[in-house]
Amino acid sequence: MLIYFYTSGCKVNQYETQVLREQLCINGNTLTENIKEADICVINSCTVTHNADADCRQVARRILRVNPRAKIIVTGCYAVSSKEEIEKLSPNIKVFADKSKLLQELKHDRTPAGIESISSFHKHSRAFVKIQDGCDAFCSYCIVPRVRTKMWSKPKEPLFAELEALIKNGYQEVVLCGIRLGKYENGKNYKLTNLVKDIISNFDNLKVHFSSLEIAEITGELLELMLNLPERIVRHFHIPLQSGDDEILKKMKRPYSSKTFGEKIKYIYSRIPNIEITTDVIVGFPGETLEQFNNTLEFVKRNKFSKLHVFRYSPRKGTPASAMPDKVGPVEIKRRAKAVQIIYTKLMKPK
Numbered sequence: 001m002l003i004y005f006y007t008s009g010c011k012v013n014q015y016e017t018q019v020l021r022e023q024l025c026i027n028g029n030t031l032t033e034n035i036k037e038a039d040i041c042v043i044n045s046c047t048v049t050h051n052a053d054a055d056c057r058q059v060a061r062r063i064l065r066v067n068p069r070a071k072i073i074v075t076g077c078y079a080v081s082s083k084e085e086i087e088k089l090s091p092n093i094k095v096f097a098d099k100s101k102l103l104q105e106l107k108h109d110r111t112p113a114g115i116e117s118i119s120s121f122h123k124h125s126r127a128f129v130k131i132q133d134g135c136d137a138f139c140s141y142c143i144v145p146r147v148r149t150k151m152w153s154k155p156k157e158p159l160f161a162e163l164e165a166l167i168k169n170g171y172q173e174v175v176l177c178g179i180r181l182g183k184y185e186n187g188k189n190y191k192l193t194n195l196v197k198d199i200i201s202n203f204d205n206l207k208v209h210f211s212s213l214e215i216a217e218i219t220g221e222l223l224e225l226m227l228n229l230p231e232r233i234v235r236h237f238h239i240p241l242q243s244g245d246d247e248i249l250k251k252m253k254r255p256y257s258s259k260t261f262g263e264k265i266k267y268i269y270s271r272i273p274n275i276e277i278t279t280d281v282i283v284g285f286p287g288e289t290l291e292q293f294n295n296t297l298e299f300v301k302r303n304k305f306s307k308l309h310v311f312r313y314s315p316r317k318g319t320p321a322s323a324m325p326d327k328v329g330p331v332e333i334k335r336r337a338k339a340v341q342i343i344y345t346k347l348m349k350p351k
Contacts, residue, residue, distance in 0.1 A: 004038035009046025045078035132178025182217025244299025284333030
């Protein structure tokens with residue numbers, strides 16, 4: 001069979017698509033990037049925002065239009081949160097919240113239970129490697145803890161076997177990924193920093209990147225490791241801010257204040273001056289006043305971010321924020337998003 005893949009969302013989603021690619025090609029199936037010739041089209045979906053949901057539906061409708069004979073399979077986070085909504089699009093669409101059942105469906109045999117693993121990464125010179133899954137933070141705006149409920153960390157032995165396979169196939173850089181990467185734990189006293197030390201010790205010349213980390217998860221020990229191993233650990237952190245206003249941070253249920261976040265950023269720069277720090281900001285959160293939005297603008301001005309991702313608040317059904325009063329209108333949310341981008345662009349221009 002010819003199989004087409006479409007992936008939206010985070011690095012963890014992209015890793016999970018690669019797992020499916022490798023599993024489904026074991027039995028002689030072939031990948032294609034042409035929807036028209038595909039026998040099966042797999043959509044690995046995201047549901048972080050309304051736009052992510054809409055993206056999945058749009059891709060499914062396109063496949064139905066250009067290749068009506070293809071079997072369409074939707075998996076991923078949107079498949080977990082809104083199975084019935086997706087199925088309404090067409091009887092030709094099958095929805096699998098559980099990817100192992102998807103594999104059983106397409107391979108026509110029992111997929112042995114085991115830990116996900118990859119040996120390459122499609123169209124990437126740098127491999128994303130999932131070492132953690134699940135989130136228990138329950139920020140008031142976020143649907144992720146409701147669709148990725150199980151906290152899980154990959155044991156060291158299968159991870160090292162995976163890294164060996166990637167290195168054998170020519171990969172020299174890996175991005176360690178997780179929904180809450182800083183929650184990695186393989187035993188009570190074995191955390192992310194312990195794992196990175198062991199990777200560095202066991203795999204000569206392998207370069208390590210991190211996906212997103214929360215501000216409290218960046219420890220002095222991790223900074224020390226990054227400082228002392230510049231050739232092995234990429235000097236970059238992605239640390240979500242979300243808002244520069246303390247009241248909005250409380251309503252978001254974020255576990256820090258703008259002051260503590262800013263102080264930690266300054267501390268990181270003091271330890272590693274040439275580090276790149278990127279962040280996320282959400283604008284238009286329910287009840288966000290102009291003054292509170294301006295606090296976020298001022299925070300962005302005061303702090304040095306190498307890159308800024310601006311998200312317009314998107315209500316997710318079932319989250320506390322979706323029921324909060326004083327919603328900000330879409331036109332105003334769009335204006336605020338543009339204003340943050342303009343400020344950031346000005347800051348980035350060489351003087």
